Amino acid sequence: MHQSGVVLRLGKLMLASGAGSYRVKSSMAKAAAAVGLDRHEATVTMTEIVTSSYVGDRFRTEAAEVRRVGVNVARLEALRRLVHDLRAHETVEHLDERLDEIVAMRPLYGDVANAVASGVACAGFCFLNQGGWVECLAVLLAATVGQAVRRQMLERHFQHFFTWIVCGVVASGLYMGVASLIDLVGLASGNHQGGIISSILFLIPGFPLVTAMLDLARQDFSSAVSRASYVLLVMAAAGVSVWTVTFIFDWEVEATYSYVPEGLLLYALRALCSFVAAYGFAILFNATPRAAGLAAIVGAIANTGRLVLIDEMGVPWQLAVGLAAVTIGLLSQAFVSRASLSRVALSVPAVVIMIPGVPFYRAVSALNDQTVDAHVAIGAAATNLTEVFFVITAIGVGLAMARILTDRNWRHDVPTSVPLVVPAR
Known part of the structure; x- marks a missing residue:
């Protein structure tokens, strides 16, 4: 017993x-x-x-x-x-x-450090999603406060579905207030509404999503289905909350903006923001500074390479994401051998910055859009959901292939119940 x-x-x-x-x-x-x-x-x-x-x-x-x-x-x-x-x-x-x-x-980090890490990570994510300085600043403040609220609610054992709804409303509402204030005082002009999606990207359940895909690859369906159901539940909660806020205040999440830098400077900034975003998400996961730094290096290399493949070489984005995921898995294994850290601690923060949260939330918005023709709205939602599906599939296939190449227990279908030989003292 x-x-x-x-x-x-x-x-x-x-x-x-x-x-x-x-x-x-x-x-x-x-x-x-x-x-x-x-x-x-x-x-x-x-x-x-x-x-x-x-x-x-x-x-x-x-x-x-x-x-x-x-x-x-x-x-x-x-x-x-x-x-x-x-x-x-x-x-x-x-x-x-x-x-x-x-x-x-x-916990390795207090409430303030944890919240700021969320804001910095989402601000880096915002730049990767073509956000300017106004969007990044508003996202920094909104995601910081949103994560602070989430941590307090989870420590008080609030239900996850309710927590994600509240944090989605808080973060998106604060983003709207900051962006509107900047426009009102005349510090910047233009349409900054599209950046609201980046303010809630800290709500993406990266760990359950990645482990669900890996469990599915090992044919562990009971675990994979339960984790995938949880991912859909909390992402839908955040998506609905943001749609509600944007509908009430008539904001357009499809608003676009463009980068100012070009060429090598652009990719250098993308590498920096990928590093910052991955490091921030690793802090959110309570990773040690060493693990967070290694995960950020992996994320910066893989994500910048993915963007180069898409923009400069015309590689289909699904293939580019898959290759980036394989690279993340292989680099994580290399660092595990040197630093004796678990692979998941290094690979998940690096992968999270490639998860297409923006298309998912735009799909939710399109399905609820009553201002356009129903066929147009459904078509926009289907397009965004298709992108989400293929990107997530590519991430799962890439990580699974990396594990198969580097781990004998993944290459062979051996049940975990087989009696193990434990080394003697």
């Missing part, structure tokens, strides 16, 4: 920190072998774990629910290191003590 209980506790902590189904299962299987269990099988979704532990002819089945799911890269890395260091004949008491130490870890 105690052996299976400590293994299940490890799985619950990993699941609550954002780990994918395969990582949770394989970690529990290794821990089970270390504490003396003969075999361990598990079914994992986004919020539930069902395990069966075997010793000879006896077995024990347990179920647990994990309601407080989120992303905590620092804790996930500590759990990964714990599992990596496990040796045979590990005592339950010692493993429990190690888990107590990890649970006691405090």
